[in-house]
Amino acid sequence: MTFEQQLEVYANLIIEFGVVLQPHQRLLISASTDHVALVRACTASAYQRGARHVAVFWRDDGVTLARHRFAPRDSFGELPAWYGSAANEATERGDAILNITGDDPKLLEGQDATLIALEQSTMVQARAVAYQHIFSSQINFSVAAAATPAWARSVFPHLEPAAAVDALWQAIFQATQVNQANPLEVWRAQCETTRERRELLQEKHFDALRFSGPGTKLEVGLHPNHLWTGGQLTTPSGITFMPNVPTYEVFTAPHRLRVNGTARGTKPASLEGGLVEGWSLEFKDGRVIRASAERGEAALHALLETDEGARFLGEVALVPAGSPVEKTNLLFQNILFDENTASHVALGRAYAFSIKGANAMDETQFVEAGGNYSEEHMDVMIGSSEIDVKRVHADGREEMILEQGQWVL
Amino acid sequence: MTFEQQLEVYANLIIEFGVVLQPHQRLLISASTDHVALVRACTASAYQRGARHVAVFWRDDGVTLARHRFAPRDSFGELPAWYGSAANEATERGDAILNITGDDPKLLEGQDATLIALEQSTMVQARAVAYQHIFSSQINFSVAAAATPAWARSVFPHLEPAAAVDALWQAIFQATQVNQANPLEVWRAQCETTRERRELLQEKHFDALRFSGPGTKLEVGLHPNHLWTGGQLTTPSGITFMPNVPTYEVFTAPHRLRVNGTARGTKPASLEGGLVEGWSLEFKDGRVIRASAERGEAALHALLETDEGARFLGEVALVPAGSPVEKTNLLFQNILFDENTASHVALGRAYAFSIKGANAMDETQFVEAGGNYSEEHMDVMIGSSEIDVKRVHADGREEMILEQGQWVL
Numbered sequence: 073m074t075f076e077q078q079l080e081v082y083a084n085l086i087i088e089f090g091v092v093l094q095p096h097q098r099l100l101i102s103a104s105t106d107h108v109a110l111v112r113a114c115t116a117s118a119y120q121r122g123a124r125h126v127a128v129f130w131r132d133d134g135v136t137l138a139r140h141r142f143a144p145r146d147s148f149g150e151l152p153a154w155y156g157s158a159a160n161e162a163t164e165r166g167d168a169i170l171n172i173t174g175d176d177p178k179l180l181e182g183q184d185a186t187l188i189a190l191e192q193s194t195m196v197q198a199r200a201v202a203y204q205h206i207f208s209s210q211i212n213f214s215v216a217a218a219a220t221p222a223w224a225r226s227v228f229p230h231l232e233p234a235a236a237v238d239a240l241w242q243a244i245f246q247a248t249q250v251n252q253a254n255p256l257e258v259w260r261a262q263c264e265t266t267r268e269r270r271e272l273l274q275e276k277h278f279d280a281l282r283f284s285g286p287g288t289k290l291e292v293g294l295h296p297n298h299l300w301t302g303g304q305l306t307t308p309s310g311i312t313f314m315p316n317v318p319t320y321e322v323f324t325a326p327h328r329l330r331v332n333g334t335a336r337g338t339k340p341a342s343l344e345g346g347l348v349e350g351w352s353l354e355f356k357d358g359r360v361i362r363a364s365a366e367r368g369e370a371a372l373h374a375l376l377e378t379d380e381g382a383r384f385l386g387e388v389a390l391v392p393a394g395s396p397v398e399k400t401n402l403l404f405q406n407i408l409f410d411e412n413t414a415s416h417v418a419l420g421r422a423y424a425f426s427i428k429g430a431n432a433m434d435e436t437q438f439v440e441a442g443g444n445y446s447e448e449h450m451d452v453m454i455g456s457s458e459i460d461v462k463r464v465h466a467d468g469r470e471e472m473i474l475e476q477g478q479w480v481l
Numbered sequence: 482m483t484f485e486q487q488l489e490v491y492a493n494l495i496i497e498f499g500v501v502l503q504p505h506q507r508l509l510i511s512a513s514t515d516h517v518a519l520v521r522a523c524t525a526s527a528y529q530r531g532a533r534h535v536a537v538f539w540r541d542d543g544v545t546l547a548r549h550r551f552a553p554r555d556s557f558g559e560l561p562a563w564y565g566s567a568a569n570e571a572t573e574r575g576d577a578i579l580n581i582t583g584d585d586p587k588l589l590e591g592q593d594a595t596l597i598a599l600e601q602s603t604m605v606q607a608r609a610v611a612y613q614h615i616f617s618s619q620i621n622f623s624v625a626a627a628a629t630p631a632w633a634r635s636v637f638p639h640l641e642p643a644a645a646v647d648a649l650w651q652a653i654f655q656a657t658q659v660n661q662a663n664p665l666e667v668w669r670a671q672c673e674t675t676r677e678r679r680e681l682l683q684e685k686h687f688d689a690l691r692f693s694g695p696g697t698k699l700e701v702g703l704h705p706n707h708l709w710t711g712g713q714l715t716t717p718s719g720i721t722f723m724p725n726v727p728t729y730e731v732f733t734a735p736h737r738l739r740v741n742g743t744a745r746g747t748k749p750a751s752l753e754g755g756l757v758e759g760w761s762l763e764f765k766d767g768r769v770i771r772a773s774a775e776r777g778e779a780a781l782h783a784l785l786e787t788d789e790g791a792r793f794l795g796e797v798a799l800v801p802a803g804s805p806v807e808k809t810n811l812l813f814q815n816i817l818f819d820e821n822t823a824s825h826v827a828l829g830r831a832y833a834f835s836i837k838g839a840n841a842m843d844e845t846q847f848v849e850a851g852g853n854y855s856e857e858h859m860d861v862m863i864g865s866s867e868i869d870v871k872r873v874h875a876d877g878r879e880e881m882i883l884e885q886g887q888w889v890l
Binding site: 098105115151152 | 505507509514517520521524525528529531532533534535536537539541543544547548550551552553556559560561562563564566567570571
């Protein structure tokens with residue numbers, strides 16, 4: 073297959089099995105100017121499957137960087153209204169959403185971390201309506217990635233630019249199984265396996281998870297009404313879609329006040345402010361009370377200071393060793409891939425669909441009920457083949473779930 | 482100078498002498514994903530001159546083409562609200578506007594001309610507030626161009642792709658005098674010359690213009706309250722800006738009902754539906770009663786059928802032979818340049834600033850007063866070194882203005 077053919081297969085997988093675009097539905101794509109090739113392939117695929125309209129909300133690394141370098145320091149809390157209304161109006165109308173990631177992980181290194189966090193939170197606030205629809209699966213949406221020169225340089229620093237982009241595309245095609253003979257069939261089977269795992273975990277309904285290994289001794293108390301999710305989601309109108317391409321995780325919501333102990337990162341965290349390496353977090357009654365990093369500590373602190381909820385967990389996810397993403401042996405520096413290499417927790421917002429009955433709650437009720445609310449939702453990896461995960465029953469009994477990264481449940 | 486240095490000089494000319502961006506002002510750039518390099522240079526230049534925020538409304542040729550190829554035929558009258566509100570909100574707030582042109586002139590060749598016109602008019606309607614602000618110079622704005630691979634291929638079909646893009650950039654730098662030692666000084670002098678010419682024409686205040694030459698015998702009656710414009714405009718708040726980079730024309734408004742005779746195009750017209758070559762228009766009492774073309778006639782007819790006003794003239798412009806644009810000896814297939822190679826008329830909307838007192842009129846009053854209203858404004862070239870332009874006094878006396886393309890006034 074030529075690259076153009078692979079890209080077409082990938083675009084079809086994203087539109088047909090990720091977004092699951094419906095005939096006559098409109099689609100809003102959010103993408104970078106570096107993603108033109110994939111955006112065009114997805115647009116053509118969407119129209120060929122009956123889309124009524126495809127709109128693209130573009131961003132550009134150069135424009136973003138120029139703002140951080142030169143714009144007035146007191147202007148980062150402002151945005152034109154259409155930056156929010158584009159996504160808000162689309163989700164209110166029931167349009168599908170596709171977010172294409174793949175940005176320069178080092179773009180804003182050295183820029184003011186407080187302004188980076190303020191810019192980010194201003195955007196999240198402007199898109200509050202859209203995020204509410206997305207986080208409660210009111211509409212079908214998906215996130216997928218496109219290789220770019222800057223991202224490829226970051227992942228393959230020793231390759232020539234063109235070769236690095238090619239290598240990153242091939243890694244994406246491997247991680248998303250686009251290089252298989254029939255990717256849609258592969259993903260149908262993968263989602264079936266994930267569904268079985270998820271239903272088993274749901275049925276067992278245990279009280280807490282314990283992570284242990286080098287530098288890590290963390291107990292994550294689960295919410296009493298926790299729901300396990302993974303693979304696909306379903307909208308109220310009955311569209312079953314896959315929110316991430318690829319996805320190999322099952323996850324649920326911790327109780328926001330029942331997290332204790334220390335977690336040491338098993339992978340660097342790719343934050344807005346740059347890579348954070350050698351990081352460690354200490355929790356007491358759910359709250360991060362100490363955060364350190366060997367590199368990029370300022371970006372980690374800026375993340376935690378986004379709001380109070382950014383210091384609490386909103387997700388705990390289990391990922392076995394040996395996923396197609398892990399088999400690439402790469403640090404993608406992109407959460408869509410890196411979160412599928414290892415078990416992880418997320419600082420910030422819990423998904424309403426992770427707690428039974430939460431869709432009907434407002435923010436205050438959600439937090440009072442033990443859910444976590446924040447403008448942030450940042451996955452950080454704490455699993456590896458050196459980490460055991462045990463389940464804890466309400467009576468204190470322990471049982472192994474993942475032993476050295478492998479499912480034993 | 483390296484290309485990057487030329488691009489920076491060009492961006493500074495656009496921001497400082499085209500848009501004349503004010504400190505603390507916001508800027509909205511409208512551009513194609515093929516214009517990334519110039520957008521980034523203009524964004525940096527704007528921030529360095531004190532811009533509070535720079536937003537970019539991007540378009541993409543591939544996304545546009547996919548819509549025309551595959552989208553439902555009954556969907557071209559619809560657009561997401563933010564396609565209009567982005568520009569409307571910006572102009573209402575007093576932001577500056579920069580429109581970057583330079584698109585594939587042949588992108589939509591072979592597509593349905595009616596749908597092309599409908600898409601265009603739907604966009605114009607959605608941006609009605611913005612166009613009202615722009616056409617009455619309520620805010621400072623400018624239009625400039627960036628070379629793209631598709632445009633370069635169209636202008637230099639016999640060159641290799643990279644060489645064609647380089648050649649087009651150098652032609653743009655020549656036409657905009659960015660290749661001069663001090664482009665800002667050159668443009669200050671050029672605008673001064675244009676101002677003197679404009680004031681002389683205003684003072685003489687004649688009744689009509691007669692164009693004559695091969696295939697052309699056209700009388701364009703001027704509006705009794707016509708105002709000559711050219712070079713710079715000034716906002717009510719006192720910002721003097723240059724709406725086109727480059728510009729070598731002086732122009733005013735015809736009386737919409739006083740145009741008679743036949744005009745033969747001296748250059749192809751680059752319409753949305755593709756190039757229109759060997760075209761001819763016959764006017765009676767202002768209205769186009771016959772339109773033909775050797776190539777692209779459907780696009781010409783679609784243009785004329787946009788609305789009733791598209792069959793009447795809204796502008797008549799005088800451009801001498803020998804401008805830096807004409808000296809490139811190129812057909813740019815881009816109106817920003819081609820209109821500065823020859824005298825021309827525009828089908829469609831007249832600018833309110835071309836008729837004294839029109840700023841206070843609504844559309845109906847404007848048309849009743851002899852102005853022309855349309856969603857269209859399309860310049861078509863009727864001047865050349867073979868064409869004479871005479872002025873006509875109210876008593877019927879004739880005097881030469883441009884003889885074989887040269888000013889004799």
